[in-house]
Amino acid sequence: AIDWFNPPVIHCVERKDGLIRVEASDNVMVAKVVITIFDGDENVIEKGEARKVDERWWEYAAGMEGIVAAEAWDLAGNVVREIL
Secondary structure (H helix, E strand, C coil): CCCCCCCEEEEEEEEEEEEEEEEEEECCEEEEEEEEECCCCCEEEEEEECCCCCCEEEEEEECCCEEEEEEEECCCCCEEEEEE
């Protein structure tokens, strides 16, 4: 049975060669991954949607350095957030 009530799972968030890479999965599908970058005062300095690379991995080309928050969304609108 499909469960629309559980949010996706973020397995890994990493920085690599200017990219922020997010490994996320869901029992139905991950609909989108949003990356937000904050400065030291918790101001948003960059935000955008990551690009799906394969079944589990998403990538975002970060223009700024800072605190990274990754959010994975499913089709039902459930969201999970991970801070790097």
